[in-house]
Every structure is written in C-alpha cells, then in structure tokens.
Amino acid sequence: MMKKQLAMVIDSSSCIDCKACMTACKVENQVSAGNWRNWIKVQDADFAQSGRPEGADSMHFQPGNCMHCDNPTCVQACPTSATYKDEKDGTVKVNENLCIGCGSCIPACPYGARYRRPDKKIVDKCDFCEHRRQRGDLPACVTTCPTKARTFGDLNDPDSDVARLLKRNKTMRVINPESDTRPNIYYMSMTAPLNWPVKAEIPTPIQLWKFVNPLVWGFVGLNALGVLAMLGKQLLVKDEPPVSVHEEKKEDAHE
Amino acid sequence: MNSKMIKRHAKITIFMHWFNTFCWFFLLATGLGLIRNDDLQLTGGWWSNLMVSLFGSAETLLLVHEIVGLVWAGAFMVFLVFGFRKYVLPFLRQIFTYSPSRDLKWLIKKNIQMTLGYKWLKRLGFTPDIPEQGFYNVGQKLFAVVSVLGGIVIVVTGLIMFLSNILIDNTAIVQWAILIHFVTVGLVIGGLLIHIYMAAISPDERPAFFSMFTGTVPEDYAEHHHKLWYDEVKTAERKAHSA
Amino acid sequence: MSSNINTPISRRNFLKWSGAATAATVVGTKTPVLHALVPSDKKADASNAEYHFSACDMCLNKCGLVARVENNVVTKLDPNQKFLKSRGMLCARGNAGIAQLYDPDRLKYPLLRKGKRGEGKWQRLSWDEALDYAAEQLKKIADEYTRCGVLFSPGSDMQSTFVHWFAEVFGSYNVTTHESACLLSRNRAYLDTFGEVPFSDVLHTKYIIMAGANRYEALITPDSIDLMSTRKNGTKLVVLDPRYTKTAALADEWYPVRPGTDMAFFLAIIHVIISEKLYDQAYAFEKLYGLEQLSEHVKQYSPEWAEGECEIPAKDITRIARELAAAAPAAIVYPGRRTSDYVNSTQIRRSMAILNALLGNWDRPGGLLAARQVGLSRVELPEAPFYEDNPDDRLDIGKAHMMFEEEGSFKHMRDAIIEAKPYPIKGWFVYKHNPLQSEANRQRTLEMMEKLDFILTVDIAMSDTAWMSDLVLPAPSYLERQDPASGLQGSSACACVVTRNPVVPALFESKPVFEILKELANRLELGEYFDFTLEEYRKQQLKNLPDAERALREDGVYYNPSKLYGVYEGRIYKTKSKKIELYNERYAEMGVDPMPVYKSPRKVPSGRFRMVVGRNAYFTHCTTQNNALLHELMPENSLWIHPKAAAGLGIKEGDLVEVSSAVGRGELKASLKDGIREDTVYMASGFGVLSKGLTNIYGKGACMAEILEDFSDELSGNMAMHETFVKVARKVA
Structure with a gap:
C-alpha cells in the first residue's frame, strides 16, 4: 500500500475570517490563552489605487496551520527527535514524552506554527487532530468551517478530495524563498498574503552542535589513538626501565 | 618483593568509584542513544536505534537516562554532604594541589615513557627517573579535576534539561545546556579512555586497579608510584609507634 | 525515524511527580517512579465519550450541534452535519459555547442587592427566599399600580415564550423585546409591501445587492454560507456600506454610500427599471398594486440626481439597474435584518421591498421566499385571566404610526415610564435582555430604572442590566436545560424543528426561567396556568408531526419537506389591496407617504x-x-x-x-x-x-x-x- 501524505487544500477566497476554525481548534486541542495552533492571515486592502479596492487590491483572508512539510526544518532543529515526520501518514508530529521543551524547533518553523505550552512547557502544534481522526472525524477546523474553505485528506489517494482538488485546480504553496520546506498545505492560486513566512532559524547552540560534533569526536578519537599507542607499545615493545633508576632513586631517598 | 599492604581506599570510596563507573557507562550508552537527530548523531543512528529497541521506546530511554542521571547526581550529593570532611575535602585538596616543576616534568616524561618507552626518553635527553608523586600522580589529579568539574557541568546542564519541562521558561538556556552537556561528556570521555587504559590495562598500575576492589596496595607499589604519599604514611606509622 | 506516541510509559507523569517533589520535598511518597512505569490507561479515549444533539444559543440562529461529553464534562461542540439550515457548520461563537457553560463569571446563586443600585453589594439568597421576595414585590406593584405596572422583557431564547405567557397571565400588556432595537423597520416595510416578511433564496440567486447588511460578519444561517456558495457559482454581489466590512471586501463591487441615502440609490434603480421598461409587464399587471403611481413618483429620482445624494456614480447606478433586471427574477435586494438605523428606516426598506417587487422575485427560485410550513402545533393553554382594574392599552401605544403591538418600542416605552404617562410602571422583569448595552442612550435607561421600585433580572452572567437590578437569578446555559421545540425557517435550505435536552446537569444553583416562572406563578396564585411540564408542552407542540420525535432523537433535527416555491400560487397577498403594494393605501389613509419619498439625511456638522x-x-x-x-x-x-x-x-x-x-x-x-x-x-x-x-x-x-x-x-x-x-x-x- 502506498504511504499516506495527509494534507490540506485551502480555498482562501472562501474564507470570511469568522475565526470558527481557530476557536474550534482551541477548544478541541485545549490550546492555552495567547497561543494558537492555526490562524487566519490577513492581507489588508490597498486603498491607494482607487479608494475602492477591487480584485487583487481587496482584503484577503488566508487560513493556515502547521504545513506538515516534506522538508521540515523543525525536525532538523530537534535534538531529541521528539519532532519527527511520521512516515505512516506524512504528518509532522511531536512526541510529547520525548520533548524536553528546549524550543529549538520554534524559530525553525517558517510559519510560526509552533509554540511552547505554558503548562507542560513542551512544544505544541497542529497534528491535524490526530485524536479526532482516530475516531473517524475530520480535523476540528475542517469540520466547523462555515464556508468549507479547508479540505483535508490524503494526497497520495487519487480518490481523495484533496487529490482531486489539486488535479483540477491551479494551486500554490506559501513559502519563504530562503526556506522552502515543501509544505503540504496547498492554496488555490491567487491566495494572499504571501510575504509572511520567515526564514527558518535554527538556534545557535543547535547549529554550533553540528560544528563541534566532529571536534568532540575528534578529541575523543585522539585520546583513543594515544591509548592505542600505549597499548601497542605495551604489547609489542619490551621496555624495562634501567635497573639503575630504582637504585639511584633509593639512594636519593636515603640521603 | 615486599608483600606488605597499605590501606589506600575506604570502602565507601570504592563503592562510589564503581557506582560512578556503572552510571557513566550507562548514561553514556543511553545518552548517545538519545541523540536521534541525524544531523547531530555521528554514529548514523544505528546506536540510537539499538538503544531504543533495547529499551522499548525512545521515551523510555529518555526516562531511564533521566532517572539514572538523577540517582547518580543524588548519590554524589549525599556523599558530598555526609562525607565532606572525611573524604571529599581531602580528595579535593589532593587533586587541586600541584607542584609545577615536578608535575610538569612527570607529565612529559611519563607520556614519553608510556608511548615511546625508556629508550626514547633517553634519546630525547631526559633522565629515566620519573618525578615522585603523592597520593595521586599528576595524571590522575588532572583527570580527577576534569571529572569533578565536568561532572558538575554535566549535572547542572542535565538538570536544566530535566527541569526544562518543569521550571524553565527561557529556552535559550536549555538549548545551550544541551550543547554543553554533550561537549563536556566528550571532554571527560577523552580522559576516561586514558584512565581506563592506565588503570585497567597497563601492567604498571595493576596494583592500583586491584586496590579499587581490596582497598589496599603493596608497599613497594606505593613506594614506586606514590613516593611522597608512601613517605607520609611511613612517617605517620613511625609517629604512631613512638607515641 | 519514527516513534511510537502511545508508549505505555508516561514520562509526563514522572516529570509531574518530580516537579512536585522539587517544589514540596515530600518525604515518604509512594514509589512514583515505579508507578510511572505501570501502563497508564487513563488517557481520554473515544469509548469514554458520549455525544448529544443540541441547538446553539450563542446567537439567534440555533445551529444544530453535537456536544461531546467526557466524564460529565462537555469537551467539544461540533456542528451537526445533518443540520441543513446552517449547512453543517458552527461559527466561532458556536465553538465558544463551552466557555459560556464553564465561565467563572457565571451567576451561581440568587443575589439580592444590598446598598445602592450598581454598587455591587449583594446578599446571597436561597431560592425560596428569592422567589418569595420576587413574588411579594410583583404583588405589591400589581396591587398599587395595576398589573400593567410591571414591564416584561422576555429576551429571545427558546424559553422566552414562557415569559410572554407569564406576562399575559400576570396581566401586563407591557412587554418589550429585543426586536425594537433590531429588525422591526424591515418587518414593517415587507409586511406593508408583500403582507409577509420574506426569506432570501440566496443560494439560487444570480444577483444580490446588499445595503445595510453585513452577512459575512453578522452571520445568519443559511444566508451567510449560501452567499459564499452562490458567489462561487458566479452570483454577483454589490455592497453598499459606509464601512469596508468583510462582506464589502469579498463583494464584486463596494460603494461607500453616504450614510442614510440608500433610498436615493434604490429609487434611482427603480427609476431606470421603470423608464427602460426592464420589468416583467405581465407579472406587474397581475401581481403589483400602484405601478402607475410609482412610475409617476420615481420620475424625479434619476441616477444623476441620486449620485448627488448617495455619492454612487450615476453610470454605476444605471448599469446595476440593468444588470439586476437582467438577472431577475433570480435577483435580490437583500432585505437585511438589523435595520434600526435611521428615522425613516421603514421607508428606506420600503424602497428596497418595492424594487424586489418590480424584479418579480417573490416566491420564486433565487428570490424572496414566503415562510414555509414547519407544522408545530400551538399549545393549548388555559385562557389568561382578565384584570378589571388594568388600563386599556400598553404604555407606549400610539407613539409611532405603525408600531407592532406584541413588540412595542423600547425607546417609547422608556420615555413613557420616565414621564409616568399615561400610567406608572414600577416593576421590571428581565430575562436575558440587556438594554443598558443594546439600547441607545444608556443614561436614559438608567433614568428609567430610577423610576422603578423593583427590577428582577434572570441571566447566565452579570450583564449590565443585572448589575443594576435588585434581584438577580441565575439561569443555566443552553447546554444545561430542556427547552420547548422551535420551528426554524431556512429559506431554500429547509423548514425544520429543533429542541434541546440537557447535555450536562445544570451547574451551581442555576434554574431555568421556566422553573422560576412556574414557582413565581404558584406564589402568585397563578399556578394553574403553569400546570404543565416542558415535556408535556413539547409533546403538544409536536402532536401533528408524528415523525418529529424520532428525527429529533436520531438526527437532532426534524425537517418538514413543505412546499418551497410557488407557495402563493392561487393565494392572495395579505395586504389591503390583496396584491403586492408598491403604493400603500393604508399609509395614505394615515397621512404617511404611501410610496417612499426621499428626504436627505441631516448633514454631518463640520468637526463631527x-x-x-x-x-x-x-x-x-x-x-x-x-x-x-x-x-x-x-x-x-x-x-x-x-x-x-x-x-x-x-x-x-x-x-x-x-x-x-x-x-x-x-x-x-x-x-x-x-x-x-x-x-x-x-x-x-x-x-x-x-x-x-x-x-x-x-x-x-x-x-x-x-x-x-x-x-x-x-x-x-x-x-x-x-x-x-x-x-x-x-x-x-
């Protein structure tokens, strides 16, 4: 059987910014005050042209959440692999039992999809409502959306709604050109805003680790070489101290 | 050969040493297994996978690493508190006391002797005698210092990571702790390799190795390897006799 | 690299324990480390959850929902996918219903005011004390000032009907509702044009003009959702609003109309449609009354003239008129809901209703639809007693030409109470209504309250009106109570029935208003009028819908597949002329403009x-x-x-x-x-x-x-x- 790649196709032109998805998610996933697992980005209207913005100049709403990327920079930043790409369904997951709450993944996400839970002090983000999917339900945001702007399903299943939408429509992904993480949220073309994803920033200590890693292993290796040299000498070379050494020393001591 | 034995280690010291040994190997094995990020793991993941399959899951591995780490640090804390005057203070005094001229000479000569042999020692223009040492030789002292300071750093950074989920809101501290934990372990391991060779494999220090079980060393070993300490012990004995 | 989430070992528990230990240094706890290694089956799993149907009460739409209950706690409200009226959705408010239920600010027990009104000093009462006190106060006012001396504000939820009933049996005509701050002018205009207040077939229309309505923010089901669906099918949306609302943002055309001049725009559209004969003449001849008068009347209202008033370019007005007529009858001038905006709002809405009439969209796909049959039965209740000493009429009678008797006008009622003319009102029973926030001129409402001897508010939380009351009684939220059945109109989506049963038991000491009224009635010797249970009441409502109880139980909603289009075939209109009235005879008789006459709104003074x-x-x-x-x-x-x-x-x-x-x-x-x-x-x-x-x-x-x-x-x-x-x-x- 082919592997799954769960994904969303979002028709942002259907979004009325009612924030039902955000509230539903907040309740379903018990997201703490001040934090969100999903969002609606707003592109303000441009009144400079006519005073009556139309078409691309008009206000635009763009729902989103963790993009469950194919090239997840958050996974690269996680020292314990608490954050990982699940090969079974293609989602990027957080194993909360393995997360030590170092927060390295938070700036590593170009979409700001991650936050540190203030209660458990571990990272949290959208998991496409895994517990709902286990019951056979859709993610809370998808279920509740009044205008059904969000469509959810398995990209690799040609009969899924998302696969069909992708096939029949021009779609695009919202990326930062410096950090193309190959997201799995597709937008119907002409979505806006586009300029908001930031460059993925892996924290200095984690970057430094990649640098010092060979140094540490090199240091250990050098010491190991020294030990090997001693061992080699011990096994291969007969090396008795000159007898006189002991004698001389004894005499010295008695003086 | 003189077969008379001198007491070198207290039972508690021996226990702490082997307890420490066990913890170190265990924490090293599990800790390396916890570095599951491919970019950070030099072993290519096989070690981590081995450890994870051994412990059932990565989170169990982490949990066990944390528990053993806490037990290890806790035991030393207890030892520090209750054995401070009797064991810890004298130990610290020993390992932090250096005689620059003698100790430097010992380091150079011993290194050459251990790797290249006496012949090369002579060829390089050194006299074959090795400077006299106290209860610990300078190599042991330096490794002890690295172990003690490294241990403190490892415990502190480990605690930071452990408490990250409980108390700490500044994630930068945690991120740095992870790195420092890793680097410090690397440094100590470097010394540990030499320590293991010297103590367990090299025939020179074999009596010291046995003393880590029995607590005693032969007098002539003490005289040869720890002359200054040997003299102290003898002087003390003599005083005790005359008293 | 993959990892198993459902590991039997909970590191989290261990951390929790060690955290606690760090904080408290507890000696001699059980062996938590070992405990942590024991498989934990405490995880919330699906088999633990129960699901209950209900209907949302966060606004008036009553969207069907499914409440997930785990260990007696409501953990999530999801849309009932079978609920067609809301197209199976739940908005932000619907999702936030949980926070109303578990709001720490909820009223928890009866409170009696101590100290001055608004001072916030309260004494906790038992229910018996509270109800005794309330009954005593109501009786005192009835004895001294007649029973009309108590004003009732019944709110607008599914139990409000019992407050109306209580007012009736108590003997007061003085009932004001939320409606006079909302949609009465629209209702007036459509009643006086079509004889009925219509629903818009947004889903099937091809062209919508929305003026003074903001359907993407002020959500009305199914209109708000259907507006998006129909837009995706190519329907054109033109919005008139002084604000760039989200509806304006998502429209094809938005005109920042000068506030209060919408009538000029619509009269000009009518002008174009009539002068260019863009209407269906056969239809007009058959169905419309007063076309000749209207043709004459709108001659003065050219697009060029209108541009000067509403600041919408004449060429756009002409174009929109032609586009609208081309799309007719599947074209709508959206009637709107809250139309409490101008002193001539009814006439403004009349101009829109007349335009709808010209488009011939009444009772047709994509047009304005008549109410469908839902089929709920009226519950037979004993005849309310007659009180001889009562005055003849409600206090605000005759203050406006065409006031609705049942709804009244809060503004006029308030003025009359302050003047105490023609008779005094001294008591106020408020149920989930908050005029201090919703009715213009708060000072005036406070002034009115000063005239009152006794104010009783029943609500879920301490609203401003509750805060200024003498006795405050806690009501449960919609998730905690049983409600009667309610019939809903969903234009082309459905005509349906919903009801509520408690999803969880009522929290604190909260008591449904039905129970409160019942107990008050007993204390006021009116018990016979409330001698029924909600169960019995609902049974009577549903008696002619044999399948309804099963449907409500199994689907959470009952649909009546009643006739949708062509309801008026062979039927007369409920107007004086029995036709759709472009020209209103009754208005003419009363000296009111029989057709909307444009009056320019007051100019905004400079600096304002x-x-x-x-x-x-x-x-x-x-x-x-x-x-x-x-x-x-x-x-x-x-x-x-x-x-x-x-x-x-x-x-x-x-x-x-x-x-x-x-x-x-x-x-x-x-x-x-x-x-x-x-x-x-x-x-x-x-x-x-x-x-x-x-x-x-x-x-x-x-x-x-x-x-x-x-x-x-x-x-x-x-x-x-x-x-x-x-x-x-x-x-x-």
Whole structure:
C-alpha cells in the first residue's frame, strides 16, 4: 500500500475570517490563552489605487496551520527527535514524552506554527487532530468551517478530495524563498498574503552542535589513538626501565 | 618483593568509584542513544536505534537516562554532604594541589615513557627517573579535576534539561545546556579512555586497579608510584609507634 | 525515524511527580517512579465519550450541534452535519459555547442587592427566599399600580415564550423585546409591501445587492454560507456600506454610500427599471398594486440626481439597474435584518421591498421566499385571566404610526415610564435582555430604572442590566436545560424543528426561567396556568408531526419537506389591496407617504462624525464579549476612523480618543482605517460595561449605548442608531 501524505487544500477566497476554525481548534486541542495552533492571515486592502479596492487590491483572508512539510526544518532543529515526520501518514508530529521543551524547533518553523505550552512547557502544534481522526472525524477546523474553505485528506489517494482538488485546480504553496520546506498545505492560486513566512532559524547552540560534533569526536578519537599507542607499545615493545633508576632513586631517598 | 599492604581506599570510596563507573557507562550508552537527530548523531543512528529497541521506546530511554542521571547526581550529593570532611575535602585538596616543576616534568616524561618507552626518553635527553608523586600522580589529579568539574557541568546542564519541562521558561538556556552537556561528556570521555587504559590495562598500575576492589596496595607499589604519599604514611606509622 | 506516541510509559507523569517533589520535598511518597512505569490507561479515549444533539444559543440562529461529553464534562461542540439550515457548520461563537457553560463569571446563586443600585453589594439568597421576595414585590406593584405596572422583557431564547405567557397571565400588556432595537423597520416595510416578511433564496440567486447588511460578519444561517456558495457559482454581489466590512471586501463591487441615502440609490434603480421598461409587464399587471403611481413618483429620482445624494456614480447606478433586471427574477435586494438605523428606516426598506417587487422575485427560485410550513402545533393553554382594574392599552401605544403591538418600542416605552404617562410602571422583569448595552442612550435607561421600585433580572452572567437590578437569578446555559421545540425557517435550505435536552446537569444553583416562572406563578396564585411540564408542552407542540420525535432523537433535527416555491400560487397577498403594494393605501389613509419619498439625511456638522454601529462574527450584540474564547479574538472595541480625519485631529493608530455625543461619552483606542468614510466613525457594541461581574471586559473600551442618541424610526418605533453625530478628540495619555 502506498504511504499516506495527509494534507490540506485551502480555498482562501472562501474564507470570511469568522475565526470558527481557530476557536474550534482551541477548544478541541485545549490550546492555552495567547497561543494558537492555526490562524487566519490577513492581507489588508490597498486603498491607494482607487479608494475602492477591487480584485487583487481587496482584503484577503488566508487560513493556515502547521504545513506538515516534506522538508521540515523543525525536525532538523530537534535534538531529541521528539519532532519527527511520521512516515505512516506524512504528518509532522511531536512526541510529547520525548520533548524536553528546549524550543529549538520554534524559530525553525517558517510559519510560526509552533509554540511552547505554558503548562507542560513542551512544544505544541497542529497534528491535524490526530485524536479526532482516530475516531473517524475530520480535523476540528475542517469540520466547523462555515464556508468549507479547508479540505483535508490524503494526497497520495487519487480518490481523495484533496487529490482531486489539486488535479483540477491551479494551486500554490506559501513559502519563504530562503526556506522552502515543501509544505503540504496547498492554496488555490491567487491566495494572499504571501510575504509572511520567515526564514527558518535554527538556534545557535543547535547549529554550533553540528560544528563541534566532529571536534568532540575528534578529541575523543585522539585520546583513543594515544591509548592505542600505549597499548601497542605495551604489547609489542619490551621496555624495562634501567635497573639503575630504582637504585639511584633509593639512594636519593636515603640521603 | 615486599608483600606488605597499605590501606589506600575506604570502602565507601570504592563503592562510589564503581557506582560512578556503572552510571557513566550507562548514561553514556543511553545518552548517545538519545541523540536521534541525524544531523547531530555521528554514529548514523544505528546506536540510537539499538538503544531504543533495547529499551522499548525512545521515551523510555529518555526516562531511564533521566532517572539514572538523577540517582547518580543524588548519590554524589549525599556523599558530598555526609562525607565532606572525611573524604571529599581531602580528595579535593589532593587533586587541586600541584607542584609545577615536578608535575610538569612527570607529565612529559611519563607520556614519553608510556608511548615511546625508556629508550626514547633517553634519546630525547631526559633522565629515566620519573618525578615522585603523592597520593595521586599528576595524571590522575588532572583527570580527577576534569571529572569533578565536568561532572558538575554535566549535572547542572542535565538538570536544566530535566527541569526544562518543569521550571524553565527561557529556552535559550536549555538549548545551550544541551550543547554543553554533550561537549563536556566528550571532554571527560577523552580522559576516561586514558584512565581506563592506565588503570585497567597497563601492567604498571595493576596494583592500583586491584586496590579499587581490596582497598589496599603493596608497599613497594606505593613506594614506586606514590613516593611522597608512601613517605607520609611511613612517617605517620613511625609517629604512631613512638607515641 | 519514527516513534511510537502511545508508549505505555508516561514520562509526563514522572516529570509531574518530580516537579512536585522539587517544589514540596515530600518525604515518604509512594514509589512514583515505579508507578510511572505501570501502563497508564487513563488517557481520554473515544469509548469514554458520549455525544448529544443540541441547538446553539450563542446567537439567534440555533445551529444544530453535537456536544461531546467526557466524564460529565462537555469537551467539544461540533456542528451537526445533518443540520441543513446552517449547512453543517458552527461559527466561532458556536465553538465558544463551552466557555459560556464553564465561565467563572457565571451567576451561581440568587443575589439580592444590598446598598445602592450598581454598587455591587449583594446578599446571597436561597431560592425560596428569592422567589418569595420576587413574588411579594410583583404583588405589591400589581396591587398599587395595576398589573400593567410591571414591564416584561422576555429576551429571545427558546424559553422566552414562557415569559410572554407569564406576562399575559400576570396581566401586563407591557412587554418589550429585543426586536425594537433590531429588525422591526424591515418587518414593517415587507409586511406593508408583500403582507409577509420574506426569506432570501440566496443560494439560487444570480444577483444580490446588499445595503445595510453585513452577512459575512453578522452571520445568519443559511444566508451567510449560501452567499459564499452562490458567489462561487458566479452570483454577483454589490455592497453598499459606509464601512469596508468583510462582506464589502469579498463583494464584486463596494460603494461607500453616504450614510442614510440608500433610498436615493434604490429609487434611482427603480427609476431606470421603470423608464427602460426592464420589468416583467405581465407579472406587474397581475401581481403589483400602484405601478402607475410609482412610475409617476420615481420620475424625479434619476441616477444623476441620486449620485448627488448617495455619492454612487450615476453610470454605476444605471448599469446595476440593468444588470439586476437582467438577472431577475433570480435577483435580490437583500432585505437585511438589523435595520434600526435611521428615522425613516421603514421607508428606506420600503424602497428596497418595492424594487424586489418590480424584479418579480417573490416566491420564486433565487428570490424572496414566503415562510414555509414547519407544522408545530400551538399549545393549548388555559385562557389568561382578565384584570378589571388594568388600563386599556400598553404604555407606549400610539407613539409611532405603525408600531407592532406584541413588540412595542423600547425607546417609547422608556420615555413613557420616565414621564409616568399615561400610567406608572414600577416593576421590571428581565430575562436575558440587556438594554443598558443594546439600547441607545444608556443614561436614559438608567433614568428609567430610577423610576422603578423593583427590577428582577434572570441571566447566565452579570450583564449590565443585572448589575443594576435588585434581584438577580441565575439561569443555566443552553447546554444545561430542556427547552420547548422551535420551528426554524431556512429559506431554500429547509423548514425544520429543533429542541434541546440537557447535555450536562445544570451547574451551581442555576434554574431555568421556566422553573422560576412556574414557582413565581404558584406564589402568585397563578399556578394553574403553569400546570404543565416542558415535556408535556413539547409533546403538544409536536402532536401533528408524528415523525418529529424520532428525527429529533436520531438526527437532532426534524425537517418538514413543505412546499418551497410557488407557495402563493392561487393565494392572495395579505395586504389591503390583496396584491403586492408598491403604493400603500393604508399609509395614505394615515397621512404617511404611501410610496417612499426621499428626504436627505441631516448633514454631518463640520468637526463631527456620524457614528455607525455593526456586528462582527465574534459577538452577538452585547452578549459574548466576556466569553473567554471570544474575548481573545477581540479584547476591546476601538474607534474606526479614516486616516485623513484622524490626521486632522492629531490622532494616531492606537491613541486613546474620547467620543462624545449630546447624551454621553466614552474613551477607546483609535483604529485608523482606510475602509471607512471620512465623515463616519464606527465602534463595536458590548464594551465599556458597568458590571464588574464581567471580569474579562470590565474597564475595556467604550459603550456604544452610552454614546448613541435615541432617535427612532417614525413608522415602527424601532431604534435609529445611525443618526448620532459625535465629536472625536485625542486624549492625552
């Protein structure tokens, strides 16, 4: 059987910014005050042209959440692999039992999809409502959306709604050109805003680790070489101290 | 050969040493297994996978690493508190006391002797005698210092990571702790390799190795390897006799 | 690399324990480390959850929902996918219903005022004490001032019907509802044109003009959702609004109309359609009354003339008129809902209704639909007693030409109470209604309250009106109570019945208003009129719908597959002429303009702004601002002001500004918006509260009701909330 790649196709032109998805998610996933697992980005209207913005100049709403990327920079930043790409369904997951709450993944996400839970002090983000999917339900945001702007399903299943939408429509992904993480949220073309994803920033200590890693292993290796040299000498070379050494020393001591 | 034995280690010291040994190997094995990020793991993941399959899951591995780490640090804390005057203070005094001229000479000569042999020692223009040492030789002292300071750093950074989920809101501290934990372990391991060779494999220090079980060393070993300490012990004995 | 989430070992528990140990250094705890290694089956799993149908009460739409209950706690509200009226959705408010149920600010037990009104000193009473006291006070007022001496404000939820009934058997005609701050002028206009208030077949229409309505923010089911579906099918949406609302943002065309001039626009459209003969003449001959008079009447209203009034280009008006006529009859001038805006709102809406009539869209796909048959039966209740000493009429009678007798007019009622003419009112029974926030001129409402001897408020939380009351009784939320059945119209989506059963038991000491009224009736020797249970009441309602109980149990909703289009085939219109009245004879008889005559709105004096109000998708009027989940979406209101106007006043984004009118003032932060006219400002409702019992929003923002002057619609007595001019000044922080 082919592997799954769960994904969303979002028709942002259907979004009325009612924030039902955000509230539903907040309740379903018990997201703490001040934090969100999903969002609606707003592109303000441009009144400079006519005073009556139309078409691309008009206000635009763009729902989103963790993009469950194919090239997840958050996974690269996680020292314990608490954050990982699940090969079974293609989602990027957080194993909360393995997360030590170092927060390295938070700036590593170009979409700001991650936050540190203030209660458990571990990272949290959208998991496409895994517990709902286990019951056979859709993610809370998808279920509740009044205008059904969000469509959810398995990209690799040609009969899924998302696969069909992708096939029949021009779609695009919202990326930062410096950090193309190959997201799995597709937008119907002409979505806006586009300029908001930031460059993925892996924290200095984690970057430094990649640098010092060979140094540490090199240091250990050098010491190991020294030990090997001693061992080699011990096994291969007969090396008795000159007898006189002991004698001389004894005499010295008695003086 | 003189077969008379001198007491070198207290039972508690021996226990702490082997307890420490066990913890170190265990924490090293599990800790390396916890570095599951491919970019950070030099072993290519096989070690981590081995450890994870051994412990059932990565989170169990982490949990066990944390528990053993806490037990290890806790035991030393207890030892520090209750054995401070009797064991810890004298130990610290020993390992932090250096005689620059003698100790430097010992380091150079011993290194050459251990790797290249006496012949090369002579060829390089050194006299074959090795400077006299106290209860610990300078190599042991330096490794002890690295172990003690490294241990403190490892415990502190480990605690930071452990408490990250409980108390700490500044994630930068945690991120740095992870790195420092890793680097410090690397440094100590470097010394540990030499320590293991010297103590367990090299025939020179074999009596010291046995003393880590029995607590005693032969007098002539003490005289040869720890002359200054040997003299102290003898002087003390003599005083005790005359008293 | 993959990892198993469902590991038997919970590191989390271990951490929790060690955290506790770090904090408390507990000696001799059980062996938690070992405990942590024991498989934990405490995880919330699906088999633990129960699912219950209910209907949302966060606004008036009553969207069908499924409540998930785990261990007696409601953990999630999801849309009932079988509920067609809302197209299987639940909005932000619907999702936030949980925060109403578990709101720490909820009223928990009966409270009696100690100290002065509004001082916030309360004494906790037992229910018996509270009900005895309430009955005693009501009786005292009845004895001294007749039974009409008590005003009833029944709110608008599914138990409000019992408050109406109680008022009737208690003997007071004086009942005012939320409606006179809302849609009475629209209802008036459509009743006086078509004889019925219609529903819009948004889903099947091809062209919509929306003026004075904001359907993407003020959500009405199914219209708001159908508006998006129909737009995806190519339907054109034209929006007239002084604000660039989200509806305006998503429309094909938006015109920042000069406030109060919509009638000029519509009369000009009618002008074009009639002069260019773009209407169906056969239809007009058969169905419409007064076309000749109308043709004559609108000659004066050319697009060029209208441009000068409404500031919409004449060529656009002409084009829109032609496009609209081309799309007819699947074209709608959207009737709107809250039309409590101008002193001539009924006539403004009449101009829109007349245009709809010309489009021939009545009772046709994509047009305006008549109410469908739902089939609920009227419950037989004993005849209410007659009280001889009562006055002849309600207090506000005759204050407006065409007032609705059942709804009254809060504004006129308030004035009459203050004047105590023609007779005094001394008591007020309020159920889930909050005039201090929703009715213009808060000072005036406070003044009215000073005239009252006894104010009793039943509500879920401490609203401003509850805060100023003498006795406050806690009601449960919709998730905790049994309600009667309710019939709903969903235009082309459905005609359906919903009901409620408790999803969880009522929290604290809260008591449904039905129970409160029943116990009050017993104490007032009116027990025989409330001698039924909700179960019995509902059974009677459903007696002619044999399948309804099963459907409600299994699907959470019952549909009546009643006739949708062509309901009026072979039927006369409920108007005087029995036709659709372009020209209203009754108006003519009363000396009211029989056809809408345009009067230019008062000009905004220089240095002033016209203040307009309007909804967003997070708040229902002034009721959900304190809801923790919704509060986070909008923690306070701000004053929308155009950057040019703001610059003239030295106001920058986020500056604190004072907004003042002839009747009140408020302080709030400025929001500089290109999307509002330079002569207009806007603020959301529900902030600047008096009640310290609303802890999330107390001290935040300004109160709309405080600043608005209490103009009213001449015909319906509906409040007119867009007639206030305000001064805006920067406050030095």
